[in-house]
Amino acid sequence: MAIAVGTVTPAIKPRKRRTDLFPFLLIAPAVLLVGAFTVLSLVFTGVASLTDWDIGRRVTSFIGLGNYVRAFQDSDLIGAFIRSGIFVTSVVALSTFSGFLIAVGLNRKFRGQGFVRALVIVPWVISELATGVFWMILLMPDAPLGAVLGGPLRSATGAMISLICVETWRSVGFAMVMVLASLQSIDESLYEAARVDGASGWRQTWLITFPLVSPTLLVVAILLMIGNFNLVTIIIAFTEGGPIDATTTTALYMYKHSFQYFHIGYGSSIAILMSVVNVIAMGFFILLQRSRGASQ
Amino acid sequence: MTAMTVRKRAMRIDWATVFTWVAVIVVFLLPMVWIVLKALQPEQLVFSGTIEVSQFTLENFERAITQGSLLSYTISNTIIALATCAIVVPLGYVTGYALARFRFPGRGSFLFLFMFSLTIPGLVNLVAIYQLFSALRMINNPVTLVIVYSASSLPLAVWLMRAYIMALPAEIEEAALIDGCSRFGILWRIVLPIALPGVGAVTVLTIVAVFHEFIVAQTMMRIDGIGVVNQGLRQLQTEHFFDFTGLAAGSVLVSLVPVALFLLLQRQFISGMTAGAIKS
Numbered sequence: 001m002a003i004a005v006g007t008v009t010p011a012i013k014p015r016k017r018r019t020d021l022f023p024f025l026l027i028a029p030a031v032l033l034v035g036a037f038t039v040l041s042l043v044f045t046g047v048a049s050l051t052d053w054d055i056g057r058r059v060t061s062f063i064g065l066g067n068y069v070r071a072f073q074d075s076d077l078i079g080a081f082i083r084s085g086i087f088v089t090s091v092v093a094l095s096t097f098s099g100f101l102i103a104v105g106l107n108r109k110f111r112g113q114g115f116v117r118a119l120v121i122v123p124w125v126i127s128e129l130a131t132g133v134f135w136m137i138l139l140m141p142d143a144p145l146g147a148v149l150g151g152p153l154r155s156a157t158g159a160m161i162s163l164i165c166v167e168t169w170r171s172v173g174f175a176m177v178m179v180l181a182s183l184q185s186i187d188e189s190l191y192e193a194a195r196v197d198g199a200s201g202w203r204q205t206w207l208i209t210f211p212l213v214s215p216t217l218l219v220v221a222i223l224l225m226i227g228n229f230n231l232v233t234i235i236i237a238f239t240e241g242g243p244i245d246a247t248t249t250t251a252l253y254m255y256k257h258s259f260q261y262f263h264i265g266y267g268s269s270i271a272i273l274m275s276v277v278n279v280i281a282m283g284f285f286i287l288l289q290r291s292r293g294a295s296q
Numbered sequence: 297m298t299a300m301t302v303r304k305r306a307m308r309i310d311w312a313t314v315f316t317w318v319a320v321i322v323v324f325l326l327p328m329v330w331i332v333l334k335a336l337q338p339e340q341l342v343f344s345g346t347i348e349v350s351q352f353t354l355e356n357f358e359r360a361i362t363q364g365s366l367l368s369y370t371i372s373n374t375i376i377a378l379a380t381c382a383i384v385v386p387l388g389y390v391t392g393y394a395l396a397r398f399r400f401p402g403r404g405s406f407l408f409l410f411m412f413s414l415t416i417p418g419l420v421n422l423v424a425i426y427q428l429f430s431a432l433r434m435i436n437n438p439v440t441l442v443i444v445y446s447a448s449s450l451p452l453a454v455w456l457m458r459a460y461i462m463a464l465p466a467e468i469e470e471a472a473l474i475d476g477c478s479r480f481g482i483l484w485r486i487v488l489p490i491a492l493p494g495v496g497a498v499t500v501l502t503i504v505a506v507f508h509e510f511i512v513a514q515t516m517m518r519i520d521g522i523g524v525v526n527q528g529l530r531q532l533q534t535e536h537f538f539d540f541t542g543l544a545a546g547s548v549l550v551s552l553v554p555v556a557l558f559l560l561l562q563r564q565f566i567s568g569m570t571a572g573a574i575k576s
Contacts, residue, residue, distance in 0.1 A: 019400065019401060020398070020400060022394075022398070022479055023394040023395075023397075023398035023400045023403075024400065026390040026391060026393065026394035026483075027390075027391045027394045027395065027406055029387050029391075030387045030388070030390075030391040030410075030450050030454060031391070031406055031409065033387070033443075033446060033447050033450060034409060034410065034413050034447055034450050034451060035409055036447075037413070037421065037425070037444075037447040037448070038409070038412065038413045038416060038421070040424070040428070041420075041421035041424035041425060041428075042416075042421070042424075044423075044424035044427065044428070045420065045421065045423060045424045048423065048424070048427075102316070102320070105316045106316070110313045110316075111313075112317070116316060116317065116320050118558075118559065118562060119320055119321075119324050119325055120320060120324055121558070121566075122324070122328065122555060122558070123324065123328075124569075125504065125551075125554050125555055125558040125565075126328075126547075126551040126554065126555060127507065127508050127510070127525070127526050127529075127547075127550050127551055127554065128508060128510065128526075129510045129526040129529055129530060129547075129550070130526070130529060130546075130547035130548075130550050130551045131547075133529060133533055133543050133546070133547045134327070134331045134543075134544060134547045135327070137331070137334075137342075137540050137543060137544055138327055138330065138331070140343065140540070142343040143342075143343045144343070144344075144345040145327075169323070169324070169327075174569065177566055177569050177570060178569070178570055181566075181570040223415075226415055226417065227417070230417035230419045230420065232419060232511055233510045233511055233526075236511075236530075237529075237530070237533065251419055254419075254420075255419065255422075255511070258422070258423045259422075259423075259426075259515060264423060264427075267423055268423055268424075271419075271420040271421075271422075271423060272420075274419075274420050275416065275420050278415065278416055278417070278420065279416075281415070282411075282412065282415040282416070285415060286408075286411060
């Protein structure tokens, strides 16, 4: 489709030799609004990260890379980065894998297919805060499910595992929708050929579907990685980062420093470190999209 | 005979289907239904393993609505969502159109800006945004939320509209141009009618995004009853932590609008979910 448009577009363009201002007029408001936000905020945060800006301090001064030196020596922050790593890796792996399986399962015609698909997406549609609140209730030590699991939110490991499960529960629908969309583009004749050769359903799934869908799985993984690395709302509602700091991820740690202790300088330096991680993930995302665009 | 074979075939497919059904219902439906039913039970039954149909009550919902100011939050959330749409939908449409149909200098960098902003989450910018609006004396002002939500929803809206318009044939636009239609006329009278499904998807996604939002509103707005619904639920959680049935009712109430929109407009919603990543 993109190719067809590409050949048509120049027909509109070469009407004038001089630069046509019309498209600029159309994009100007959105570019200004989005650009001001993204660029100005990043610059502001970058500058603030070089200061000792703190609610308890009268005079704010530049301290160079002091906040970054502090960050690399802050064992709480290093712990938060490790917890983020565990949390993000687990959620991404679990939701991509189960999203794939459910999508493959749903890609056949059966009764109630639409209902099942909608059901898996609903958790992605419920507000994050509500999800955190009601899973906290379900996992209370006295609640039926919480009692069976021995009150998982009271222990550090239990709370982290519960958080991973709840966030996976929420994200599976997203992964499934994306995989279902890319399944539509697989040529049915591939399966027919495999069936003629006597390949079983499982072999077809692993040897045909999985390789063809894997670029989409990678895109899903990167998007979920970015989303979960920056996730705070659900954690605030679910565990508040506790018990002690067992579920305090980098994002929550940064949020607490900036908005609860008002260590604005230090919070900004963590935000910049987080942006570096985000930009690296986004770089992979763009490269991936480019290579897919080129191969199509 | 034929009826028998049909039935047999149905039975054979059933294994995988039954497994999918059971797994999906236990994992996804059961927790949500349980919370809805517990929200309808009296407080002392919150942790019991059974549901007493004879004791259904709406008192938890009443409590959630009064203690969480949920009615007032729902009204202000709706106004904020509609105001955000009034900015995001038209700007997303014209920008998506320009990026889909024109080649102009700097186009690549503008595309990059939107892609970049699409993947940079609001959280890392929150400190800067707070300081900026605090300098403008616009903290506790709902207009601030509309501006922030517009800026953060626009990248996806632009991306979606661009993908949608790229898939539409350009010949009608050329014909209209030759017939003497103005360029704004093309935008308004020729492209808009056929791009309406895309516009619909952008509208649904923007409304749902605003009803999902919590962290920006919690940072920028501290007036009881003005802001987004999730703030009302958070208020319940911090002030009445042990009112579990009230909290259950609150989580049901704040999820109503997004879930209803999703169920009514599934197609637009799903196309919006995939457009950000599938089409490039």
